Amino acid sequence: MYDLVIKGGRIIDQTGDRFADVAINGSQIVEVGPNLDHTGAVVIDASECVVGSGLVDLHTHLREPGKEDAETIESGSRAAVLGGFTALVAMPNTDPTVDSAAVVQFVLDAGKRSLCDVQTSAAITVGRRGDELAPMAELAALGVRIFTDDGNGVQNDLMMRRAMEYARDLDVTLAQHCEIDSLSAGGQMHEGEWSSRLGIPGIPAEAEEVMIQRDLALASLTGAKLHFQHLSTAGAVALLRDAKTRGLPVTAEATTHHFTLTHAEVASFDPVFKVNPPLRTSTDVEAIRLGLADGTIDVIATDHAPHTQQDKEEPFDLAPPGMIGLETALGLSLTELDLPIERILALLSWQPATIAGLSQSHGGPIVAGRAANICVFDPNAQWKVEETGGASLSRNTPYRGRTLTGKVRHTIVFGEAVVIDSVAQR
Amino acid sequence: MKHLLSIDDLGSAGIDEVLALTDSFVEVSSRSIPKVPALRGKTVVSLFYEDSTRTRMSFETAAKRLSADTMTFSVGTSSVKKGESIRDTVQTIEAIGADAIVVRHRSSGVPAQVANWASAAVINAGDGWHEHPTQALLDTYTIQKRLGSLEGRHIAIIGDIKHSRVARSNIKAFHAMGASVTLVAPSTLLPPSLDGWPVEVSHDLDSTLPTVDVAYVLRMQRERMSEALVPTLREYTERFGLNSRRADLLSQTAIVMHPGPMNRGVEIDAAVADRANSVVVDQVRNGVPVRMAVLFLLLGSGSEMFGSIDSFASEMESVRV
Numbered sequence: 001m002y003d004l005v006i007k008g009g010r011i012i013d014q015t016g017d018r019f020a021d022v023a024i025n026g027s028q029i030v031e032v033g034p035n036l037d038h039t040g041a042v043v044i045d046a047s048e049c050v051v052g053s054g055l056v057d058l059h060t061h062l063r064e065p066g067k068e069d070a071e072t073i074e075s076g077s078r079a080a081v082l083g084g085f086t087a088l089v090a091m092p093n094t095d096p097t098v099d100s101a102a103v104v105q106f107v108l109d110a111g112k113r114s115l116c117d118v119q120t121s122a123a124i125t126v127g128r129r130g131d132e133l134a135p136m137a138e139l140a141a142l143g144v145r146i147f148t149d150d151g152n153g154v155q156n157d158l159m160m161r162r163a164m165e166y167a168r169d170l171d172v173t174l175a176q177h178c179e180i181d182s183l184s185a186g187g188q189m190h191e192g193e194w195s196s197r198l199g200i201p202g203i204p205a206e207a208e209e210v211m212i213q214r215d216l217a218l219a220s221l222t223g224a225k226l227h228f229q230h231l232s233t234a235g236a237v238a239l240l241r242d243a244k245t246r247g248l249p250v251t252a253e254a255t256t257h258h259f260t261l262t263h264a265e266v267a268s269f270d271p272v273f274k275v276n277p278p279l280r281t282s283t284d285v286e287a288i289r290l291g292l293a294d295g296t297i298d299v300i301a302t303d304h305a306p307h308t309q310q311d312k313e314e315p316f317d318l319a320p321p322g323m324i325g326l327e328t329a330l331g332l333s334l335t336e337l338d339l340p341i342e343r344i345l346a347l348l349s350w351q352p353a354t355i356a357g358l359s360q361s362h363g364g365p366i367v368a369g370r371a372a373n374i375c376v377f378d379p380n381a382q383w384k385v386e387e388t389g390g391a392s393l394s395r396n397t398p399y400r401g402r403t404l405t406g407k408v409r410h411t412i413v414f415g416e417a418v419v420i421d422s423v424a425q426r
Numbered sequence: 427m428k429h430l431l432s433i434d435d436l437g438s439a440g441i442d443e444v445l446a447l448t449d450s451f452v453e454v455s456s457r458s459i460p461k462v463p464a465l466r467g468k469t470v471v472s473l474f475y476e477d478s479t480r481t482r483m484s485f486e487t488a489a490k491r492l493s494a495d496t497m498t499f500s501v502g503t504s505s506v507k508k509g510e511s512i513r514d515t516v517q518t519i520e521a522i523g524a525d526a527i528v529v530r531h532r533s534s535g536v537p538a539q540v541a542n543w544a545s546a547a548v549i550n551a552g553d554g555w556h557e558h559p560t561q562a563l564l565d566t567y568t569i570q571k572r573l574g575s576l577e578g579r580h581i582a583i584i585g586d587i588k589h590s591r592v593a594r595s596n597i598k599a600f601h602a603m604g605a606s607v608t609l610v611a612p613s614t615l616l617p618p619s620l621d622g623w624p625v626e627v628s629h630d631l632d633s634t635l636p637t638v639d640v641a642y643v644l645r646m647q648r649e650r651m652s653e654a655l656v657p658t659l660r661e662y663t664e665r666f667g668l669n670s671r672r673a674d675l676l677s678q679t680a681i682v683m684h685p686g687p688m689n690r691g692v693e694i695d696a697a698v699a700d701r702a703n704s705v706v707v708d709q710v711r712n713g714v715p716v717r718m719a720v721l722f723l724l725l726g727s728g729s730e731m732f733g734s735i736d737s738f739a740s741e742m743e744s745v746r747v
Contacts, residue, residue: 193619193622195617196620196623197594198535199534199553199554199556199591200554200556313511314512315533315535316533316534318533
């Protein structure tokens, strides 16, 4: 007798690709095999579907504490599980900043009541102001594995060196939002053909690339584990490719919007297309896709960044940057990337689970004895992105009305079916 | 055409249409009572988030000469200071009643956003560094009146192109009317990319001036120095100011233009601004009939026209007031 049986699906994980049922008791996978007896069990129909390990988002803005009208930990987690995510790493740019034990504990406690496994990153520097290290050891002891000033890059060279040296001792990862503020100052979109035409101040690709160059030099000096967030330029991908060839302990992510949209979208002046780093050129989009295909980029992240409708109806230069993305990430990846499903799952689940320090319970493989964190999706189902944007409290998706191929059917978090037939169960 | 947000909304045919109509309104403006009832019962609202006495006065005068009612929503005296969103303000204006909203904002793209929310016609009266289409229309009209046509003419736009909505609209309009355009500026005051722009670039004003029919001088703002775009205003004036020596390099028939307000002694010498070939005052004067033409095209029986100027002309004859 099992609590729950996922029937008739095609399992794709690190061990291969096969048709088998998955039996779950409590929070664990207890049996994987053909035609398991489902007498008395809750049956999850996975016919036509892929059964993969749950997705892991390394880059989610949950807005709580401080901006609960845009998103809460609970609403964000609901959007996450509808998108197939079983774990996420919250970004620390809340109000107050996640830079103290109290705020870390607040997020983790609220996360426990939510629909998925909510982990949090914490700031590298106090208040993300760049001039004083956050108590990284204390926060690491609470379980924080990723430190980032996301929204800002650490500007001061020496501060970044010290953070890397200190982080190396703690075996935590530093995740950098790469942007040299003095080069991007005032910029609202990619600097180039469209910013020039539209009369909007630009952010040059070099604002990102110069910081990557510095951080690669410092990674080489310190040996710290470094993760580069939301790569957006062809030059950035080339720098990472070279660094990996040299064997540096670095990883990188790209967002779904940076491989699907270009700066030409800004011609509408709709702030839904404002994001940081900005949408770049079609050459950059191609380079990101190539980086995802050849392993230069390890992770697809959402940079899910909810904003209220009134904030996104400000003039373009005054509106806050960011797009929501949890519910569209898998569909966009399957639709837009010409990659095999196991490669998509590596980018969305296996590899981010490792970087987040969650590979004990997330990111597969799907075998007996592992925690039951599972995403069941139909890779051929077509669906239209809703006008309302879905379960997020915010609606700032640039993909409204777009038809995607690949739909999440069921999501299992530690044995609980939190999404059944594409409907959140709580 | 429902809105005028960019010169792109008009194209060369649309510009021709506006300029032809402008001739009729110049005639109206010369009458002892310079007023026609063409827009009687219509309401034109000025929604200005940025100070601009001259553009606002020009639009309001144009509306009044067409017998439209006018309302002014100026930021200093409104609830915007209390944090009202632009969308709420637009809804309020429409609830009171507006047939056209004339929008000026320091941020590029605001008129386009307003057009998405409003059922009234929206006219861009200048947005950020983006566009200022009615300025380009009155400049084009002024050149056409002075030089006969823009076809084959060479126009230099001199100065801070990067931050200039006037330049962006003018380049489109001048090119659409057959002129060739040379931008004269240091690279720091040019847009970062000129891909797809129908322009030549020069960094040497002295060698450019003898070849042009129009020297269009842009305003140079003092804050550009603090952004390290030019070392000093003095050095800028040395290299790119239109002084008397340089004005002598112009051909006999060439004209000097400036969108105003002028910084005399910075981008243009006082003596040059007052020469006979300076058409700065003509530009301002032509602003009213050009804006009458735009308002009439968007709101009048002409909102479906483009090509019915003849019937309009006979209507004008019969409606003297």
